[in-house]
Amino acid sequence: MRHYLQFGRFGFNLQGTQALVMGILNITPDSFSDAGQYQHLEFAISRAEQMIVDGADIIDIGGESSRPGAPPLPLQDELARVMPVLYALRDCGKPLSVDTYKPEVMREAILAGADMINDINGFRAPGAIEAVRDSDCALCIMHMQSVPQTMQDQPQYEDVVREVIDFLxxxxxxxxxxxxxxERLCIDPGFGFGKTVEQNYALLRATRQLRSELGLPVLAGLSRKSMIGAVTGRPVEQRLAGSVAGALAAVAQGAEIIRVHDVAETADALKVWRMAH
Structure with a gap:
C-alpha cells in the first residue's frame, strides 16, 4: 500500500518495507532515556548531525519529557529549549519534527520552519487544530489514555486495539x-502511553490492522521503552538489541515511520531486513 506523506518542505512516498527512520532528539533534563545529554545547543546540533550521518530521515525535537509521571513544563521553558535548536537545524536537509502538545509551541515551530508536528495528545488541546490547520507540515496523531502524570497508574480497556482505532x-x-x-496525517498507537505491556504488544501485532482500517501511515515508537525492558529484563541503557528487534517487528507489521534513539543500528538492521524481503 502506497501513501504520500507531505512533510512541509519535503514529501515521501511510503511503501511496504521502505520505512523512514525518525531520530529522537530530546533536549530535556528529565527524559527517561537520555536525560540532560543534549540540553546545550551545541550538543543538540552535534547529535542531530550525527543522526543524519547515521541514516535518520527525520529529526524529532522534543523539549518536554512525556515519561510516565513527568510534570508539565511551562510554555516559555519549552520554547526556550526547542526554538534555538529548530532554527539552528532548519537548513540541515532533513525534515524537522517538533514533539509538542502545546498550540503556542506548534505555531512558533511552524513559523520557524518545522516540517512536522508530533502531538502525544492527538491535537485535542483547545486551539491545536487551528494552530496547524493552515500550514503544510505533517501531523502525527497519537493515542494516549489519560495524561503523562497518571497514564500508567491503571490503564484499562475493553478492547485496546478497537478503542485505539476508534479514537484515531x-x-x-x-x-x-x-x-x-x-496527505498531511499519520497515526501513532502510543506505545507506553496509558497501556500495559500486554496491551502494547497487542497493538504492535495489530499495526497492519490500524494501517488498513485507517488508511494512513503508522509511526511506531518503541525505542528503549518499558515494553522492551519487560520482555528482555534489561534496564533502559541496555535495550538496544530489544529496541532494534521491536523496530523490525513494527515494520514487518506495516509501520512506515520508526521513532528511535539508536539511529545507526536501526538503519543498518532495516537495510539488511529489506534485502531479505
Missing part, C-alpha cells in the same frame, strides 16, 4: 473536517 478515526475525522488534507 475520530481524530482523523475531526481534523479533515477542519480542512486538513489526509
Amino acid at each position: 478515526r475520530a481524530r482523523i475525522d475531526t481534523m479533515t473536517a477542519a480542512g486538513i488534507a489526509r
Whole structure:
C-alpha cells in the first residue's frame, strides 16, 4: 500500500518495507532515556548531525519529557529549549519534527520552519487544530489514555486495539473536517502511553490492522521503552538489541515511520531486513 506523506518542505512516498527512520532528539533534563545529554545547543546540533550521518530521515525535537509521571513544563521553558535548536537545524536537509502538545509551541515551530508536528495528545488541546490547520507540515496523531502524570497508574480497556482505532478515526475525522488534507496525517498507537505491556504488544501485532482500517501511515515508537525492558529484563541503557528487534517487528507489521534513539543500528538492521524481503 502506497501513501504520500507531505512533510512541509519535503514529501515521501511510503511503501511496504521502505520505512523512514525518525531520530529522537530530546533536549530535556528529565527524559527517561537520555536525560540532560543534549540540553546545550551545541550538543543538540552535534547529535542531530550525527543522526543524519547515521541514516535518520527525520529529526524529532522534543523539549518536554512525556515519561510516565513527568510534570508539565511551562510554555516559555519549552520554547526556550526547542526554538534555538529548530532554527539552528532548519537548513540541515532533513525534515524537522517538533514533539509538542502545546498550540503556542506548534505555531512558533511552524513559523520557524518545522516540517512536522508530533502531538502525544492527538491535537485535542483547545486551539491545536487551528494552530496547524493552515500550514503544510505533517501531523502525527497519537493515542494516549489519560495524561503523562497518571497514564500508567491503571490503564484499562475493553478492547485496546478497537478503542485505539476508534479514537484515531475520530481524530482523523475531526481534523479533515477542519480542512486538513489526509496527505498531511499519520497515526501513532502510543506505545507506553496509558497501556500495559500486554496491551502494547497487542497493538504492535495489530499495526497492519490500524494501517488498513485507517488508511494512513503508522509511526511506531518503541525505542528503549518499558515494553522492551519487560520482555528482555534489561534496564533502559541496555535495550538496544530489544529496541532494534521491536523496530523490525513494527515494520514487518506495516509501520512506515520508526521513532528511535539508536539511529545507526536501526538503519543498518532495516537495510539488511529489506534485502531479505
